[in-house]
Amino acid sequence: MTHKLETRDISMSFGDRKIIEGISIAVDQGELVSLLGVSGSGKTTLFNCISGIYRPTAGQVILDGEDITGTTGRISYMLQKDLLFPYKTIVDNVALPLIIRGMPARRARERAAEHFDEFGLGGTEKLYPKQLSGGMRQRAALLRTYLFSDNVALLDEPFSALDTITKGKIHRWYLDVMEKIRLTTVFITHDINEAILLSDRIYIMTGAPGQIRTEIRIRTPRGERQEYDLTDEFMEYKRQIMHLLEQ
Amino acid sequence: MKRKSENTTNNLYPVISVLAILAIWEGLSLFEIVPNFMLPSPAETVKAFVHDFGLLMYHSRVTLAETLVGTVTGITIGFLAACLMDRWEPAYKAMYPLIVLTQTIPAVAIAPLLVLWFGYKMTPKIILIVLITFFPIAIGMLDGFRNVDRDGVNLMRSMGASRWQIFRHLKFPSALPNFFSGLRITVAYAVVGAVLAEWLGGFAGLGVYMTRVKKSFAYDKMFAVIFLISIISLLLIWLVNALQKKCMPWEREEPEAAGGETEDS
Numbered sequence: 001m002t003h004k005l006e007t008r009d010i011s012m013s014f015g016d017r018k019i020i021e022g023i024s025i026a027v028d029q030g031e032l033v034s035l036l037g038v039s040g041s042g043k044t045t046l047f048n049c050i051s052g053i054y055r056p057t058a059g060q061v062i063l064d065g066e067d068i069t070g071t072t073g074r075i076s077y078m079l080q081k082d083l084l085f086p087y088k089t090i091v092d093n094v095a096l097p098l099i100i101r102g103m104p105a106r107r108a109r110e111r112a113a114e115h116f117d118e119f120g121l122g123g124t125e126k127l128y129p130k131q132l133s134g135g136m137r138q139r140a141a142l143l144r145t146y147l148f149s150d151n152v153a154l155l156d157e158p159f160s161a162l163d164t165i166t167k168g169k170i171h172r173w174y175l176d177v178m179e180k181i182r183l184t185t186v187f188i189t190h191d192i193n194e195a196i197l198l199s200d201r202i203y204i205m206t207g208a209p210g211q212i213r214t215e216i217r218i219r220t221p222r223g224e225r226q227e228y229d230l231t232d233e234f235m236e237y238k239r240q241i242m243h244l245l246e247q
Numbered sequence: 248m249k250r251k252s253e254n255t256t257n258n259l260y261p262v263i264s265v266l267a268i269l270a271i272w273e274g275l276s277l278f279e280i281v282p283n284f285m286l287p288s289p290a291e292t293v294k295a296f297v298h299d300f301g302l303l304m305y306h307s308r309v310t311l312a313e314t315l316v317g318t319v320t321g322i323t324i325g326f327l328a329a330c331l332m333d334r335w336e337p338a339y340k341a342m343y344p345l346i347v348l349t350q351t352i353p354a355v356a357i358a359p360l361l362v363l364w365f366g367y368k369m370t371p372k373i374i375l376i377v378l379i380t381f382f383p384i385a386i387g388m389l390d391g392f393r394n395v396d397r398d399g400v401n402l403m404r405s406m407g408a409s410r411w412q413i414f415r416h417l418k419f420p421s422a423l424p425n426f427f428s429g430l431r432i433t434v435a436y437a438v439v440g441a442v443l444a445e446w447l448g449g450f451a452g453l454g455v456y457m458t459r460v461k462k463s464f465a466y467d468k469m470f471a472v473i474f475l476i477s478i479i480s481l482l483l484i485w486l487v488n489a490l491q492k493k494c495m496p497w498e499r500e501e502p503e504a505a506g507g508e509t510e511d512s
Contacts, residue, residue, distance in 0.1 A: 048401070051405040052404075052405065053401050053404055053405055072404050072405055072406070072407045073405070073406060073407020074407075075405075076405070076406075077402065077405040077406075079398050079401065079402050080398070081398060083396070083398055083399055083402050085399070085416070085417065085420070086497055087420040087421075087423070087495065087497050088416075088420075088497075089497075096406070096416065097406045099416075100403070100406045100407065100408045100412055100416075101406075101407070127500070128497040128500050130497070130500065131500055131501070148406055
């Protein structure tokens with residue numbers, strides 16, 4: 001069967017410096033997959049290759065069976081910072097990918113506004129990013145990512161800038177909204193708890209150059225993870241991952 | 248409420264200092280500590296202003312027209328130069344040092360040359376203002392373009408944005424604050440530049456009026472026109488501020504005024 005998104009043996013070097021080597025991952029329709037690894041293992045570089053910002057030195061990116069290596073505009077990408085432009089209102093920020101694709105501004109705004117309630121952003125349309133809290137800004141950035149493409153989304157440490165309490169809340173929200181919109185996502189994190197809590201599968205990335213060390217599938221389905229982080233199963237995964245990362 | 252009264256107090260300080268200076272000045276001429284023909288009193292200055300009001304307005308119109316045409320032309324050229332230097336690296340390398348070099352030549356030094364070359368009409372004044380305006384706009388906007396957030400560019404590229412779209416949605420709005428701070432400096436200098444060029448030769452304008460009243464030793468009128476030039480500069484700066492507020496509405500908003508933490512929805 002064909003996967004939704006696949007990378008085949010992707011390597012990337014800058015000059016003599018090899019950042020990632022032979023990365024092959026596969027993501028199926030509707031899956032939430034995370035890339036877990038320490039800083040400097042080349043996770044962001046891999047994302048830049050998948051999104052087409054970089055052309056990898058070797059390997060291919062396959063989307064729905066089609067080779068899209070080095071092509072931008074096919075996979076949505078949410079970078080580490082929320083990157084909402086301070087001079088655009090939230091609705092204009094969110095509608096940006098539609099406008100870039102050539103949709104007239106008014107229609108783009110209307111289409112974007114339709115999703116505000118679903119993402120818990122109702123009433124913020126006319127505000128500017130600095131008027132929103134960190135958690136709300138992250139939601140807006142995620143909605144923008146979703147509007148860009150409901151295909152596959154790459155999220156680069158989407159929640160790392162938030163404080164612990166906000167993070168807990170937004171994790172629950174994230175699982176809820178993903179249940180509704182069924183977006184296939186790959187997200188980068190260096191937070192082990194976050195990875196276990198939010199994903200169907202985890203790729204562990206280690207080393208320099210970065211390589212995929214192993215893959216872990218989380219048994220409990222996403223829908224049944226209330227207070228999951230307090231269970232023995234969760235602890236068992238955590239111990240296993242910590243062990244892998246320390247080697 | 249508290250903030251408002253604080254504001255009023257803050258505004259009070261400059262008003263008091265200006266009034267104090269005016270009082271001292273009035274005293275100096277009233278008690279003839281400085282001879283009256285050399286330093287006219289504020290009251291006499293006002294009188295001269297009212298008396299020559301029509302004439303002053305006529306000359307102001309000319310100076311303002313020069314300032315406007317010069318500034319708009321300067322902005323246009325500066326903006327285009329900034330775009331060119333941003334788009335094309337060789338242009339940046341070739342032009343940047345030249346542009347900086349032109350700024351080391353004082354306006355006072357080139358103004359007489361411009362008058363000699365281009366005559367007594369509006370042309371030399373406009374050219375001088377263009378030279379004054381060009382630099383802060385070009386350099387300010389170029390810095391804005393070049394210091395744009397790399398991640399923002401990457402995000403837009405990942406969306407498949409064209410160069411033009413990146414410029415329109417990211418680079419241009421990011422450079423707007425630089426543009427306005429450049430413009431604020433520029434408009435005040437532009438008026439001075441126009442007056443300076445008129446001084447050196449012309450048929451109309453506040454600079455011409457100045458040379459005429461100077462020759463007739465009409466110090467009261469001299470003071471009147473000096474104040475008028477200050478007022479015009481202040482008005483122009485105020486206009487730029489108003490324009491900035493209009494063009495950059497996001498600057499006005501208070502952070503986290505609304506929305507707040509509604510994470511539990």
